Amino acid sequence: MHPSSKPYANEQYSEAQPPPYGNRPIATGFTPATGARYAAPQALVPWSTGLFDCCSDRRNCCLTCCCPCVTFGQIAEIVDEGSMSGTASATIYALINATTGHACMYSCLYRQKMRSKYRLEESPCNDYCVHCCCESCALCQEYRELEKQGYKVVMGWQGNLQQNRGVAMNLTPPTNEPAMKR
Incomplete structure (x- = not known):
């Protein structure tokens, strides 16, 4: 060198x-x-499903297309670990959407939180663009990701806690420290 x-x-x-x-x-x-x-730092992992795999869960897809605030509220409650109810998050989302039409700016923040907690790749483009261009698809993908992580999203945070006997699910995977070398 x-x-x-x-x-x-x-x-x-x-x-x-x-x-x-x-x-x-x-x-x-x-x-x-x-x-x-x-x-x-550990490598980023891909999403468990693609952005346009909405048809794999038709019930959630239909709900999200008709009323995205409900799906957003469910996702936000899990991502925030119950610090705000799903109903409150859904209401905020609906109010922002009704007044400005730009609820995607709010929902993309939760995609960022979720990616950070699970070390997910920012794909297929940045979080804002995904939510701005494909809001329903983004919400469906986040919902499916939480389901793949072991949550029953429709039950909310408290429902998942009760089902798991009061043991909170860890949103952040454990870190592996490298072995010491001489």
Whole structure:
């Protein structure tokens, strides 16, 4: 490697000791300020179903096409882990849609939350475009993804808790720390 092509060509730092970047994790496996370990980022996974696989669940597809606020409310309640009821989320969605016609701006935020929690790929394009162009398909895909993750979305957060004997389902998969090497 040519010295000028090194990422840390400055003599003050070496490749073993990169320059500090605030509290952002660096390649050593520690956060600079606290020295605490962090989990290595894991690869993003694809959605379990495609955006246009709506016909695989005709009941949900029909409901979402006729009344997307209901499906959105169910999704939002699970993603928010019950901090807001599905009815409240559905009402907010319906009010935004009735007043501005742009409920997709609100619903795309929940797609982002869901992707973050499950480390899902941003596909086939960014979240806003998916919701803006294919709102019903996006909601159906999110609904199916939660079903594949083990939730019975129609039961809501509390219903899923009761069915699982009070044990909350973990929306964030466990992280695997790499083995230490000498």
